[in-house]
Amino acid sequence: MGLPDDALVVETDFDPPSPWGGYKACLESAVESGASHTVICQDDTIPCLNLPRAVERIAEVIPDHPVCLYLGCLPPQKRPALEAGAQGKCFVELINRSFMPVVAVLWPREKAEHFLEWSATHSSLQRRNGQRIQHRSDDAMGGWWMKTQRQRVFATIPSLVQHPDDVPSTIALRPSGRTALFWHPPPWDPLTVDWRF
Numbered sequence: 202m203g204l205p206d207d208a209l210v211v212e213t214d215f216d217p218p219s220p221w222g223g224y225k226a227c228l229e230s231a232v233e234s235g236a237s238h239t240v241i242c243q244d245d246t247i248p249c250l251n252l253p254r255a256v257e258r259i260a261e262v263i264p265d266h267p268v269c270l271y272l273g274c275l276p277p278q279k280r281p282a283l284e285a286g287a288q289g290k291c292f293v294e295l296i297n298r299s300f301m302p303v304v305a306v307l308w309p310r311e312k313a314e315h316f317l318e319w320s321a322t323h324s325s326l327q328r329r330n331g332q333r334i335q336h337r338s339d340d341a342m343g344g345w346w347m348k349t350q351r352q353r354v355f356a357t358i359p360s361l362v363q364h365p366d367d368v369p370s371t372i373a374l375r376p377s378g379r380t381a382l383f384w385h386p387p388p389w390d391p392l393t394v395d396w397r398f
Contacts, residue, residue, distance in 0.1 A: 224303060224339035225320060231313050239313065240270070242305040247363040255361060255391035256307055262398045263292065267312050269356040270305040271364055272382050278302070278356070282382055286358045291396050295354045301343030304379075305362035316346050323349075359383030361391055 224241070231239035238260045242248070249255070252270075259268055272282055277299050285293035295301065308316075320342065347354050360381035 220339040221342050224342070225317070228308070228313050228317050231308055232310060232317060235310075237310055238264075239308050239310070240305065241303070241308060242270075242362060243303075243364070245364065246271070246305055247365065248305075249361045249363075249385070250387050250390050251392050252361055255394075255396075258392075258396045259307060259357065260309075262396050263355055265309055265311070267301075267309070267352070267354045268292070268307040269295070269302050269354065270307060270361040271302055272356040272358075272360055273302055273304070273364065273379055274382050279382060282356065282358060286383060291358055291394060292355045292398055293358060295347070295356060297344075297347045297351065297354070299344055299348075300338075300340040301347050301354055302356070303339045303343045304364045312352070315350070315352075316343075319346055319350060359385055 227241045231241060238256075240252075240256055256270070272278055272293075277296050278293075281296065282293045323345070346352060360383050363381050363384045363386075364379050366379045
């Protein structure tokens, strides 16, 4: 599965590696594009079939909030997602007291702009256990934005992007739980889903 014709690859080279620095560069490119919506995917993801057309349908259903196209197997998002899936729902609202899984996100331009503006005034330096730490995690910064700005963020059920545990993490020493909680490999087609909110 190749990239769409209008895909833009944003390359960064931070030392030490900084997922947040790279994500911020992607957000800046998304805003500069002028598109009403943009999908930002990490380079180690696997998309489902017909991802661009499925995303168009999802943007029509939830036009004003970020939608994570991937949800991993880690708590605390796991339980509400399992409950929503058991009820036959296509979306679950993320708990805003946690990280935001930014592996693959459909961003409305206004929310991408807001996230960028917020990040310019909220340094990635934070205090933890009395010590100042530099956040390099894009998921953590997304979660901090979601929590402090009371942003509503949703995730699709099933995930439209897979994130295998076969690539070393730039953050975690022992990566695990990174595969999608709900994932259907080809020939499953997301266009068979009645994407209703």
